[in-house]
Amino acid sequence: MSDSSDRNEDEAAAQVFTPDPVSLAHLELILNGAYPLTGFMTREEVASVAKDGRMPDGGAWPVPVTLPVPDELADAERLTLTDPEGAPLAELRVGQRWWSGAEGVEGQGDGDDAPGHRLAGEVRFAQPPVYGALRHLRDSPEQVRGQRELAGDGGVPVLAVVTDRPLHHRELHQIRAAAEELGGDDRAEVLVIIDAPLESAGMAPVVLAAEPLLPAPARFVVATLPRASAEGAATLSAERRELLRAHVAAAFGATRLLALDGSGPAVPAADDAPVAVVRAPEWAYDTAQAQWRPAGEVAPEAAAELPDEAEVEEMLALGRGLPAWFTPARVAAELARIRPPRTERGLTVFFTGLSGSGKSTIARGVAEGIRKSGRTLTLLDGDVVRRMLSAGLTFSRADRDLNVRRIGYVAAEIARHGGVAVCAPIAPYAATRAEVRAMVEEVGDFFLVHVATPLEVCEARDRKGLYAKARAGEIPEFTGISDPYEEPEDAELVLDTEGRTIGESVAEALDALRAGGWLPTESA
Incomplete structure (x- = not known):
């Protein structure tokens, strides 16, 4: 042959x-x-x-x-x-x-x-990749090094910054100081490697907004740096993540890596890192002089307390502007664009619970309340979805998971465009619910409601006669009888409907959505 x-x-x-x-x-x-x-x-x-x-x-x-x-x-x-x-x-x-x-x-x-x-x-x-967000910024290390050579920057020292977070005033001062130190009397190039998810832009637009505020010349490249060895494996330690960043930065031609996270571990040992890794010196905002300065030059009582990520998220969620001393206007505007107030964000309210728990009825009431608040809404009830979106699927575990994933996909697309999806499947398995949460949170917010009606109450209601058939063996793999229901441990709200009216449960859910900022407080 x-x-x-x-x-x-x-x-x-x-x-x-x-x-x-x-x-x-x-x-x-x-x-x-x-x-x-x-x-x-x-x-x-x-x-x-x-x-x-x-x-x-x-x-x-x-x-x-x-x-x-x-x-x-x-x-x-x-x-x-x-x-x-x-x-x-x-x-x-x-x-x-x-x-x-x-x-x-x-x-x-x-x-x-x-x-x-x-x-x-x-x-x-085989062939160059085309899948993934920001593909035009995903240059290879060889391309980046070649661009520097063509620009005549081959001998210029390169300060690399690898980040998946916004560059606020503190970080910008740290980068400028480190670039000045590396360049000495000459200039140093700043290379910002934005660590963004493969399938979405992540924080890349916010990082790019800081470009005019960085010392020139500055280059940007996007890469996806894994947090683990494989899906489901343990997350890398902070030190190993820093080392991975150093190896990737070295491949792009960096001569030094600036580690911005001042709360992180000690810099990696020199013989482990392919380029020198330096921890950025701390800077503080001096309220007495209304300017940023090296932290050692600022009196402790005059140093402003920086909002942490959770506080920044809360300010954005409630539509409050970020302090001008904390972040540049360009960065604040881009953050506000990708993280608008919760009343404008896409949202999935996902009800889960046993058959007969009351979740569909409560979901309809909550959907009506959301609609009255003025938000665009789609109700994805489990039974309706079964007829229209998942016709032909059985009640095997694989098909039930597929049904929930389909609901999650549609909900994510609704959230992507700023709408609200209210879903009410049984969704008995924690892993599948986690998949849906991850899918939705790539583009919007996810609010999980566990309708925690006890099995004996659900079975006593048995409006459709399903429990009786399951007890008789006529329905195999029935949730709560011959198949498990994995109770959520990550629910934003748990509703116990025993001894309560539907109206009371609906009101509690709507109150929680208002308190979280997803609905205007004056809505009925």
Whole structure:
């Protein structure tokens, strides 16, 4: 048989797989050269990195880079790795397959401790990625270094900042001071690497708003830096995250990395980081002189207390302006644009509870109250969705999960455009509810209401006769009888309807939405 025939048969044998978001981020950083790796790690490499922060050959590297796959792909020889839209990104030639989570590196802190099958091996580039937000800013390290050379900046020191947060006045002063120190009598270039999710812009527009306030020349690039080795694995420690930032910054040509988070750990050891990592000196706003100054030059009683992230979020949620001394007007305006007051944000009010708990009736009452407040509203009742959106699905666990995911998808699209979705499925499984929450919170707010009516009360009501049929064995996998209901531990509101009227429960839910700022306080 000819080499061409062998190659064709080999191509036909390749299976197609879309990695989870974490592995997809790892893959892009491998392919664009930000990682000094040729592919996904072997079991031995993961164990070494997890234990010592080093590859078996002694080279420093902070994070295991793994590819989890489902059971049906555990024996694959080759995989075509695609983006979520199905476009091929790379080909993996499997060099090793192993199981993570039951033994080996489990519990080693920064190891790949999410259980499941892993495939290791080199990846071959297929075609440039097109999926993902802000693709025009996702230049590769080679492209960024080339741009600097073409601009005649090849010998200029580069101060890198990696951030997923806004650059307020304090951070801008820290960057200016560090750039001045690095450049000495000459100039230093500032390279801002914005750590943004692959599927959304995240805080990137807010970071970009600060561009005119940075010392020139300043460049911006977007990258997605994983917080873990794999989906479901333990989050990287702060020190390892800083080390990962240092490796990525070095690939982009940085000569120094400025760590802005003054509350973080000590800077990594010099022999572990490929570039010097320096902790930004603290700056404070001097209320006596109405200016920002190095913290050591400000009397303690004159230093303004900075609002933390939760306080900033609360001010934005309630439509209050951020203090001018705290953040530049450009940054404040962009923050207000992407985080408008809650009365203008997309919102999903998600009711969950047993069949017969009263959630659908309460949801209808709450929907009517929201509609009267003037907000655009869509009611996604569980039974109606079953007929219109999920016709043909069974009541198996897989189909019930799919039904809830469909509801979540529609709710997220409603929230994306500033509307309110009120949903009332049973949604018995915590993991699926968490998926819906994550889906919605990418574009809006999520308010989970647990209608916590006891099983015996629901069964006593049994308006549809479903519990009687389930007890008789006529309905398999019935929630509360032959299938579990996992009570939420993350509900924003718990309603106990026993001994209460529907009107009282509706009023409590509407009061909670008003108190949170999602409805105007004067609404009825």
